[in-house]
Amino acid sequence: xxxxxxxxxxxxxxxxxxxxxxxxxxxxxxxxxxxxxxxxxxxxxxxxxxxxxxxxxxxxxxxxxxxxxxxxxxxxxxxxxxxxxxxxxxxxxxxxxxxxxxxxxxxxxxxxxxxxxxxxxxxxxxxxxxxxxxxxxxxxxxxxxxxxxxxxxxxxxxxxxxxxxxxxxxxxxxxxxxxxx
Numbered sequence: 001x002x003x004x005x006x007x008x009x010x011x012x013x014x015x016x017x018x019x020x021x022x023x024x025x026x027x028x029x030x031x032x033x034x035x036x037x038x039x040x041x042x043x044x045x046x047x048x049x050x051x052x053x054x055x056x057x058x059x060x061x062x063x064x065x066x067x068x069x070x071x072x073x074x075x076x077x078x079x080x081x082x083x084x085x086x087x088x089x090x091x092x093x094x095x096x097x098x099x100x101x102x103x104x105x106x107x108x109x110x111x112x113x114x115x116x117x118x119x120x121x122x123x124x125x126x127x128x129x130x131x132x133x134x135x136x137x138x139x140x141x142x143x144x145x146x147x148x149x150x151x152x153x154x155x156x157x158x159x160x161x162x163x164x165x166x167x168x169x170x171x172x173x174x175x176x177x178x179x180x181x
Contacts, residue, residue: 002027007055010035025067027055037063039070043079050081095138095169096131102172118165125150125162135173 002021010019012033019027028036037052052058052066070080099122107115129146130138143166150159 002060004060007035007060021060021064021067023067023071025052025063037066039067039080041070041074041080043074048079048081050084093134093136094131095133095135096127098135098173099127099131099169102169105172106168118161121158121162122165125158126166135170 002019006019007027010027010029012029012031014031016028016030018038019029021027024040026038026040028038030036035055037055037058039050039052041048041050050070052063058066073080073083103115103119103122107119110118126146129149130142133142143163147159147163150162
């Protein structure tokens, strides 16, 4: 097992090198001085690597806990790198992430004033209520409640435009059928 002193005293070399910690965990010391925690494992006969972060942001104790968790997943037949990727994709499918991706893709074709209006409206009226939710979990009543908030302040035309923008965002998302209200 690596000690904290051994990690701190690891000097960069011309080429990256490894300091083994045990049970597949090692520290990769790069020529620029960065120190990355890595976990090497085999699954279906193939060698894979999983990164646990940079030292000192990720301590040796934390890296060992992550290694132990990954080893338990492997014992259960779960690929820890695939699991991490699936979790990351699930987070990136928030309505806000998809809306910003949609905006980045289509806004260059719009007039700058129109693009800023649409973005401002989404950020003001829609994202505070729907932004953190996975896009696949947003139901028509949830969208309707969001639009009713806009109507309740007397901005019926704004509610209509927000509905149109949300419809375009949902249609642009490939994994989802259109949410209709």
